[in-house]
Amino acid sequence: MALADIRTGFRNEQAIAEALTRFSARFGPNFQTGQAIRAQHAHTTTYIPPQLPDGVLFVESADDVKAAVAICAALKVPLIPFGTGSSLEGQVNAPHGGISLDFSRMNRVLSVNAEDLDCTVEPGITREALNTYLRDTGLFFPIDPGANASIGGMASTRASGTNAVRYGTMKDNVLAVTAVTATGEEIRTATRARKSSAGYDLTALLVGSEGTLGVLTSVTLRLQGIPAVIAGGVCGFPTLTDACNAVIMTIQLGIPVARIELLNTLQVRACNAYSGLQLPEQPTLFLEFHGSAETVRLQSEEFGAIAAEYGGGTFNWTADAAERAKLWKARHDVYWAAKGLRPGFAVIATDVCVPISRLADCVSETEADIEAHGLIAPIVGHAGDGNFHVSLLLDDGSPADVEIAEAFITRLNARALAMDGTCTGEHGIGQGKQVFLPQELGGSVGLMRQVKQALDPDGILNPGKIFPTGWP
Amino acid sequence: MALADIRTGFRNEQAIAEALTRFSARFGPNFQTGQAIRAQHAHTTTYIPPQLPDGVLFVESADDVKAAVAICAALKVPLIPFGTGSSLEGQVNAPHGGISLDFSRMNRVLSVNAEDLDCTVEPGITREALNTYLRDTGLFFPIDPGANASIGGMASTRASGTNAVRYGTMKDNVLAVTAVTATGEEIRTATRARKSSAGYDLTALLVGSEGTLGVLTSVTLRLQGIPAVIAGGVCGFPTLTDACNAVIMTIQLGIPVARIELLNTLQVRACNAYSGLQLPEQPTLFLEFHGSAETVRLQSEEFGAIAAEYGGGTFNWTADAAERAKLWKARHDVYWAAKGLRPGFAVIATDVCVPISRLADCVSETEADIEAHGLIAPIVGHAGDGNFHVSLLLDDGSPADVEIAEAFITRLNARALAMDGTCTGEHGIGQGKQVFLPQELGGSVGLMRQVKQALDPDGILNPGKIFPTGWP
Numbered sequence A, B: 001m002a003l004a005d006i007r008t009g010f011r012n013e014q015a016i017a018e019a020l021t022r023f024s025a026r027f028g029p030n031f032q033t034g035q036a037i038r039a040q041h042a043h044t045t046t047y048i049p050p051q052l053p054d055g056v057l058f059v060e061s062a063d064d065v066k067a068a069v070a071i072c073a074a075l076k077v078p079l080i081p082f083g084t085g086s087s088l089e090g091q092v093n094a095p096h097g098g099i100s101l102d103f104s105r106m107n108r109v110l111s112v113n114a115e116d117l118d119c120t121v122e123p124g125i126t127r128e129a130l131n132t133y134l135r136d137t138g139l140f141f142p143i144d145p146g147a148n149a150s151i152g153g154m155a156s157t158r159a160s161g162t163n164a165v166r167y168g169t170m171k172d173n174v175l176a177v178t179a180v181t182a183t184g185e186e187i188r189t190a191t192r193a194r195k196s197s198a199g200y201d202l203t204a205l206l207v208g209s210e211g212t213l214g215v216l217t218s219v220t221l222r223l224q225g226i227p228a229v230i231a232g233g234v235c236g237f238p239t240l241t242d243a244c245n246a247v248i249m250t251i252q253l254g255i256p257v258a259r260i261e262l263l264n265t266l267q268v269r270a271c272n273a274y275s276g277l278q279l280p281e282q283p284t285l286f287l288e289f290h291g292s293a294e295t296v297r298l299q300s301e302e303f304g305a306i307a308a309e310y311g312g313g314t315f316n317w318t319a320d321a322a323e324r325a326k327l328w329k330a331r332h333d334v335y336w337a338a339k340g341l342r343p344g345f346a347v348i349a350t351d352v353c354v355p356i357s358r359l360a361d362c363v364s365e366t367e368a369d370i371e372a373h374g375l376i377a378p379i380v381g382h383a384g385d386g387n388f389h390v391s392l393l394l395d396d397g398s399p400a401d402v403e404i405a406e407a408f409i410t411r412l413n414a415r416a417l418a419m420d421g422t423c424t425g426e427h428g429i430g431q432g433k434q435v436f437l438p439q440e441l442g443g444s445v446g447l448m449r450q451v452k453q454a455l456d457p458d459g460i461l462n463p464g465k466i467f468p469t470g471w472p
Helices: A013-030 A035-040 A062-075 A127-137 A151-156 A202-206 A240-252 A265-275 A293-309 A321-332 A334-340 A356-372 A399-418 A436-441 A444-455 B013-030 B035-040 B062-075 B127-137 B151-156 B202-206 B240-252 B265-275 B293-309 B321-332 B334-340 B356-372 B399-418 B436-441 B444-455
Strands: A055-058 A079-082 A099-102 A109-113 A118-121 A174-180 A186-188 A215-222 A229-236 A259-263 A284-291 A316-318 A346-353 A379-382 A387-394 B055-058 B079-082 B099-102 B109-113 B118-121 B174-180 B186-188 B215-222 B229-236 B259-263 B284-291 B316-318 B346-353 B379-382 B387-394
Touching: A013 A055, A013 A062, A035 A055, A062 A079, A062 A099, A062 A174, A062 A186, A062 A215, A079 A151, A079 A215, A109 A127, A118 A127, A127 A151, A151 A215, A174 A202, A186 B444, A202 B202, A202 B444, A229 A293, A229 A321, A240 A259, A240 A284, A240 A293, A240 A356, A259 A265, A259 A321, A265 A321, A265 A334, A265 A379, A284 A293, A284 A321, A293 B293, A321 A334, A334 A346, A334 A387, A346 A399, A356 A379, A356 A387, A356 A399, A387 A399, A399 A436, A436 A444, A444 B186, A444 B202, A444 B444, B013 B055, B013 B062, B035 B055, B062 B079, B062 B099, B062 B174, B062 B186, B062 B215, B079 B151, B079 B215, B109 B127, B118 B127, B127 B151, B151 B215, B174 B202, B229 B293, B229 B321, B240 B259, B240 B284, B240 B293, B240 B356, B259 B265, B259 B321, B265 B321, B265 B334, B265 B379, B284 B293, B284 B321, B321 B334, B334 B346, B334 B387, B346 B399, B356 B379, B356 B387, B356 B399, B387 B399, B399 B436, B436 B444
Parallel strands: A055 A099, A079 A099, B055 B099, B079 B099
Antiparallel strands: A109 A118, A118 A215, A174 A186, A174 A215, A229 A284, A229 A316, A259 A284, A259 A379, A346 A387, A379 A387, B109 B118, B118 B215, B174 B186, B174 B215, B229 B284, B229 B316, B259 B284, B259 B379, B346 B387, B379 B387
């Protein structure tokens, strides 16, 4: 895709060869250069073509990370942190070559402080593994981007997901990180205090920096108590606008909804087919409430009254775990449900986010755009945040299809930016959204570049990501 | 105080003289150099001696700010943003001379988007003025640091206050800012989308940077719906540990308490005397709940049960506005209540924050320290965050008293840091806490310096703040 900036950058072949020698000597079998493993580390859930690293190091400790950075720094060879490879915008590609640092073995829980509702983990642990570990403590880590991503990857892309409306994003739930900087020094950005005014917020600077400012070696997370009762339900609406207005009213009245997801008609149809649901084919909200038996009842009733006001169907809610599980399994399977609409086609999962007052406009205009261009592209959104995804089906072997998809994504982003939205609510910039970053933030990108230049002057940390054209 | 780094830096007298000439020519009567007005702009609610700027510019627009920065950048003369002067750690002092930018006339509300629960304001508006403006919309801005501070100042120190436990701090409630950088360019850090993964989080980088990275020209804030019902009450406990355990349990059970403030016995005595309360002289929690009639009742009852479990007295709560107002007026007047304990003495209001599991230890050890050294120093804390303030009374004209106070503050911070806490939960570093920053964050301070150096190489933006010794 021409939209994604995947130009192969300058490859310092001599330095890379020397790096391979030094990594092998230092790390033995934990460092691998086979074609298959390299290909696996450039594979992401994305339409962006893979760009293989020259080697993959399975790091096992912060000391490994420090040693790896030291070698790369000395030789000016790129390194690319790798969690589970579920990023969507080419974040793990190696356009300048270099070494992929695979964190799957750095997956320990280092500490859990139940009284303080926090824990510290190594970056490679996945969110599901963490929640399995935490189960006996009565606590959980709420951020749920759908994929079973690693915590380090989620921190790096500032991920969020279905329950960000209640619990916030990674930005709100990372208390501190340790990271190895481009000079090989390990720093800790904050203490376990729940708030601090001590100097610049380096935690927030590293969260969302996609591995371009430092390599995470641990992440301290806020945890939540597992709710006593979880209730959920589904509600259909005559129009997208009605559904969005119900969302706006729910948020405005401060109902602490845990999840409020919007599916457009085509997405409902796809989910019915793929996940065996029998929902009426109309714009639909999936909801979830967390609390006590009394508060989830109150919240569900309040929402039901709002839904009725906007023409919604009867809001049937349940605290039955099996029924809820079926619903949210369907929600998490929207990617596969979309794929099922046209078997054999590729899916581009793209994401924008607008102020919620503009969500109905943005989704409706996007639906009209999809129809006008004869595309197949269901829509699902984290409506409480104004964030939505389009799953665009295309024959990625057809240049004509690809060109049409590119033009569509360009219009989608222009539409979101014109509504004072962002080109990515939760997927990050990577390679895929670089062109939109200056359109969105103008001169701020220059400031970001100055920060990058100051902290990584040789551009060894995940080069070719975030910054459009001309960046090392 | 030797603790605060108030060394007068290099003053480029020739450049400053030229700046005064240019500011007068450009801004006429909006630029003033009288002794009284300069003294007023170095006056803060602090023990740190004033260091006067050479002139004060009353900015009226972003263009004024850009023009002011351009003059200062050309001449390499410092500029110091000034809100209301309620900062506590010397943030508005001018140790290298330069120009104070007074924002009191840049106090407009630029837009309110009720459906999106956000607004954009100029930095000079105070939080009380903003809430008065918002009243008819049914929305409010929750962050309440006690003082009627300006929104720009609150953003700059990453302020919080009594209801951060429910609504977060400025870090969580600033969606975007516009700022003039050291080169005189105005940037916007983010859109109005409620979340974004588009590049580095420059909003978070500027929030809490105390005017050292850019000068804010507008702030976009998250708003909240005014709760239908606000209920509150007071509960005494036999010991500090009991009170803290009740707080921990309240937080752990996810009761969405809006305020949960801890007063130690001496602070209760002071408030009884100053604010005409009749509370039993024991460790006491002040609480507030926001919600519907039903949810505040539920929350109050749940808290009452927790309090009983930890030996607390009967928790009498009320939704009566007048009774609540009296209570929270007393809470906000703790500074004056403390002063009343020894009329004529100065008060050092200092702040640390620890993980809440350590709050009881930290406060108890601090009480013992106060007693052992014969000090008068009531304690009040935002217990839900693990953040507390000591109001240390002293004769600031007595070198012996000052030395004793310094030693106490040094021990207090060492204690908080040893408990994995921070040297400041909400006041910022300014000049007063510089010595503690590297003790807390080590090598991270080097990273902060690199960022500062990259964005403000000539050190014109509020120099002498945050960074310890040797920083321009």
